[in-house]
Amino acid sequence: MKKQNEFCISLMLLLVLMAGVISCKKTAPNIFNMFDVTLELHSNSPYSLSENQTLNEGDSIYFDFTIKSPTQEMYQVALFQIGSALPNFRINLDDANRHTYTGVIKGVVGANGAITTAMIPGSNGGSIGNLKDGANTFRIWAYDKQGVYLGDGYKTITVNVNNKITHIVNRKIYFPDVDSANGSANAYISLSTGETFNYQNGAANSAKIDLGIYRVGGTVTGNTALRFYTLTASPLPFTPFNISSWTKRDTKISNPQTGQNSNFLRSYYTAASIVAYINGASARRPTLTATSSNVAINSVISFLTPEGKYGLLLVNQISPNGDKPFIDVSIKYEL
Numbered sequence: 001m002k003k004q005n006e007f008c009i010s011l012m013l014l015l016v017l018m019a020g021v022i023s024c025k026k027t028a029p030n031i032f033n034m035f036d037v038t039l040e041l042h043s044n045s046p047y048s049l050s051e052n053q054t055l056n057e058g059d060s061i062y063f064d065f066t067i068k069s070p071t072q073e074m075y076q077v078a079l080f081q082i083g084s085a086l087p088n089f090r091i092n093l094d095d096a097n098r099h100t101y102t103g104v105i106k107g108v109v110g111a112n113g114a115i116t117t118a119m120i121p122g123s124n125g126g127s128i129g130n131l132k133d134g135a136n137t138f139r140i141w142a143y144d145k146q147g148v149y150l151g152d153g154y155k156t157i158t159v160n161v162n163n164k165i166t167h168i169v170n171r172k173i174y175f176p177d178v179d180s181a182n183g184s185a186n187a188y189i190s191l192s193t194g195e196t197f198n199y200q201n202g203a204a205n206s207a208k209i210d211l212g213i214y215r216v217g218g219t220v221t222g223n224t225a226l227r228f229y230t231l232t233a234s235p236l237p238f239t240p241f242n243i244s245s246w247t248k249r250d251t252k253i254s255n256p257q258t259g260q261n262s263n264f265l266r267s268y269y270t271a272a273s274i275v276a277y278i279n280g281a282s283a284r285r286p287t288l289t290a291t292s293s294n295v296a297i298n299s300v301i302s303f304l305t306p307e308g309k310y311g312l313l314l315v316n317q318i319s320p321n322g323d324k325p326f327i328d329v330s331i332k333y334e335l
Helices: 001-026 200-205 261-266 273-276
Strands: 039-043 052-056 061-069 074-083 089-092 100-106 134-143 149-151 157-162 165-174 211-215 224-227 301-306 310-319 326-334
Touching: 061 134, 074 100, 089 100, 261 310, 273 310, 273 326
Parallel strands: 052 157
Antiparallel strands: 039 061, 061 100, 074 089, 074 134, 134 149, 134 157, 165 326, 211 224, 301 310, 310 326
């Protein structure tokens, strides 16, 4: 009996201790309800954005919204593109808008996401951001007087952009001079599909072929004196193969422009930006049937297809040695 009493007393003490611990438990703030800012998106214009929609290059876009902070004063509203380090666009609020602000931020789906800032007094100007092909997600939030984040209404705005380009990556074109005996090296490329062909299957596919490559000076080890030509070049710069019976696409090219890898990846991502780059200088305009200077890694060659489409070919890699020397290229062109 004594042991039973001791056990009961111990059990009661344990329950008292547990109750004390539970009563002292603190509840951490819940990030999903700790901010009382609300964001309402309006549809006052055909260009007003909803939370998710798909647009084409050149379309106008309006961030048409009302943001409210019932308990804390707002001093600034920011438009933030996910993936950026800081908001690209800020609006300073006056005393009349400390708890409610309604605004319209206007832009264009295109190369720079340009904003019409004239209708936004107190804004910092600048650009919405780079509206790239695919999904572009934005948030609109408020700051207090000290620059502390107040909330974004737990909403995001996603603009799915069709930038009217095709991007083909990492296609290998093989040097034909090491295999001129039987022509099995894929030394020809279609710019529209990225397919490569050799002399053996080229005749049957010549209606697709835009470019061929050859190496100036032959198969000297380490020789990177590489050039491009179209099948309409006269005279042909590479003559071991007889292509007189082939269909010849009237593709035009430019001489290579060096140091363009970063721009190719980050700037030339719309049809408008590609065309603007090509037409920005005479040396970039595709008027040639054969390059007269050697290509280098990170250089681009402008091209114009017989269908009237502009594009760029980027040289990613030149591997001139071994049994199968090759060049690796990526392609962007307007649809």
